[in-house]
Amino acid sequence: MTTQEIELIKNQFSDRLHVYDKNKITASLYGLTDTDKKILFEIGLPKYHGYGGIYVPVDNLILEDGKYLKIYTREGQENTYSEYINVYNHEVVFKNDYNDKKQYFYLNKDIESYLKYTQLYEDFRLNVKIPEKLGSYWGSLQEGGNHEQYAAELKRRFLEVNNDVEKSIEGWGMLIEEMDLGVI
Numbered sequence: 698m699t700t701q702e703i704e705l706i707k708n709q710f711s712d713r714l715h716v717y718d719k720n721k722i723t724a725s726l727y728g729l730t731d732t733d734k735k736i737l738f739e740i741g742l743p744k745y746h747g748y749g750g751i752y753v754p755v756d757n758l759i760l761e762d763g764k765y766l767k768i769y770t771r772e773g774q775e776n777t778y779s780e781y782i783n784v785y786n787h788e789v790v791f792k793n794d795y796n797d798k799k800q801y802f803y804l805n806k807d808i809e810s811y812l813k814y815t816q817l818y819e820d821f822r823l824n825v826k827i828p829e830k831l832g833s834y835w836g837s838l839q840e841g842g843n844h845e846q847y848a849a850e851l852k853r854r855f856l857e858v859n860n861d862v863e864k865s866i867e868g869w870g871m872l873i874e875e876m877d878l879g880v881i
């Protein structure tokens with residue numbers, strides 16, 4: 698990450714960043730890259746309002762199933778939804794744990810990409826209002842909405858980072874799809 702990207706994240710999330718204390722971590726840090734460690738122990742992970750709810754960094758990093766380092770949960774779904782770093786391939790994945798059926802789904806190729814996508818999504822959600830270019834997101838009853846254009850614009854911004862949005866069918870890809878359909 699560039700210094701400018703780090704500053705942007707620190708400024709945008711400021712008091713919502715959870716920086717882990719390396720001395721209090723009980724899970725093994727084996728497999729984490731220097732970038733992973735810098736993000737976890739120097740920059741921090743933000744609490745943010747995202748697709749599906751409020752995402753909250755866990756208080757302490759926990760290794761599950763021998764390879765998934767738990768980093769996030771979603772408010773109100775702490776027992777069924779979690780996000781992880783796979784310490785072997787560095788991908789960020791999420792797990793839905795419904796009806797005793799554990800499934801992991803791809804989000805991003807690494808924690809750096811995840812953090813950039815999170816920053817872009819929050820900035821887009823809170824600050825992007827471009828009706829002069831794309832029209833109103835919801836529109837009126839007569840004109841319909843322009844949510845397709847907004848979805849395309851967010852996807853374009855994600856693609857400027859990398860193509861994770863196209864690989865993350867159940868995560869970022871579903872966000873774009875539901876936005877395109879006007880569901881969200």
